[in-house]
Amino acid sequence: MKAHRTRSQDRIFNLLKAQNQALSAQSIYMELRKEGHSIGLATVYRALDALKLEGVVQVRTLATGESLYSANQEDRHHLTCLQCGDSIPIHECPVHDLEEQLHKAYQFKIYYHMLEFFGLCTQCQQAIAQD
Amino acid sequence: MKAHRTRSQDRIFNLLKAQNQALSAQSIYMELRKEGHSIGLATVYRALDALKLEGVVQVRTLATGESLYSANQEDRHHLTCLQCGDSIPIHECPVHDLEEQLHKAYQFKIYYHMLEFFGLCTQCQQAIAQD
DNA sequence: CTGGATGCAAACGCTTTGCAAATAG
DNA sequence: CTATTTGCAAAGCGTTTGCATCCAG
Numbered sequence: 001m002k003a004h005r006t007r008s009q010d011r012i013f014n015l016l017k018a019q020n021q022a023l024s025a026q027s028i029y030m031e032l033r034k035e036g037h038s039i040g041l042a043t044v045y046r047a048l049d050a051l052k053l054e055g056v057v058q059v060r061t062l063a064t065g066e067s068l069y070s071a072n073q074e075d076r077h078h079l080t081c082l083q084c085g086d087s088i089p090i091h092e093c094p095v096h097d098l099e100e101q102l103h104k105a106y107q108f109k110i111y112y113h114m115l116e117f118f119g120l121c122t123q124c125q126q127a128i129a130q131d
Numbered sequence: 132m133k134a135h136r137t138r139s140q141d142r143i144f145n146l147l148k149a150q151n152q153a154l155s156a157q158s159i160y161m162e163l164r165k166e167g168h169s170i171g172l173a174t175v176y177r178a179l180d181a182l183k184l185e186g187v188v189q190v191r192t193l194a195t196g197e198s199l200y201s202a203n204q205e206d207r208h209h210l211t212c213l214q215c216g217d218s219i220p221i222h223e224c225p226v227h228d229l230e231e232q233l234h235k236a237y238q239f240k241i242y243y244h245m246l247e248f249f250g251l252c253t254q255c256q257q258a259i260a261q262d
Numbered sequence: 263c264t265g266g267a268t269g270c271a272a273a274c275g276c277t278t279t280g281c282a283a284a285t286a287g
Numbered sequence: 288c289t290a291t292t293t294g295c296a297a298a299g300c301g302t303t304t305g306c307a308t309c310c311a312g
């Protein structure tokens with residue numbers, strides 16, 4: 001078991017903790033460069049992988065294939081429009097009890113969950129109706 | 132509003148309906164070629180987009196960035212291991228009531244939802260402990 | 263001195279786009 | 288005949304990998 005955390009991992013973890021929203025790997029990269037660190041994109045991805053496996057960073061994969069990373073443990077779920085891609089954050093979340101059950105039933109160590117709703121936002125419903 | 136559905140859309144929709152598991156765009160493409168249709172990969176993606184917007188096809192994006200498409204309406208949620216990528220399907224789902232509430236609260240037309248759990252499977256928990 | 267961590271650039275894989283040919287109505 | 292759909296090839300974009308260098312212990 002590797003107890004130790006590298007310098008890049010520390011920097012990235014701190015950056016994420018200071019954030020109140022999820023960041024893409026690319027924006028983490030650009031942010032760190034802006035701060036003067038000569039980090040590489042590959043390192044960002046490698047560090048995120050490690051933090052992910054530690055369970056301290058969670059990932060949300062967008063429909064575009066891009067992944068957003070965050071270190072805060074809040075429930076942030078979304079209503080995402082299939083047409084325009086807009087995401088409305090919601091806070092309701094009825095799955096914590098289930099998480100406990102699943103842990104017992106499958107011996108699976110659950111770090112976090114993702115709950116996303118897909119459909120059409122009000123505007124796009126109207127836009128499509130007018131076609 | 133486009134009522135009509137193209138030939139490719141029909142073929143793909145039928146293929147998906149006949150399936151009891153979600154398929155990637157690439158495997159849909161290969162399956163249709165195998166059946167003798169001279170379809171292009173671009174057409175597959177375009178048709179999937181249209182079906183998605185109709186609300187008759189749902190998408191699940193893997194951590195790899197690949198998307199899986201399905202036409203069945205079952206609740207198929209998963210426990211996914213962050214290390215080995217293995218997915219255990221589960222059937223519990225406590226979010227349908229919430230869906231109704233959200234529809235009313237946000238005027239958002241919900242087609243489907245995705246509920247995914249991430250962590251470590253039993254094997255990977257052990258493998259990591261032995262490092 | 264040695265193994266891991268790092269940066270860069272090239273490779274990779276899925277997806278999207280440009281465009282001309284085929285097709286539908 | 289006009290608009291839409293299609294297939295192909297090329298481009299796009301986020302991510303991963305190969306490799307030489309750097310750094311920590």
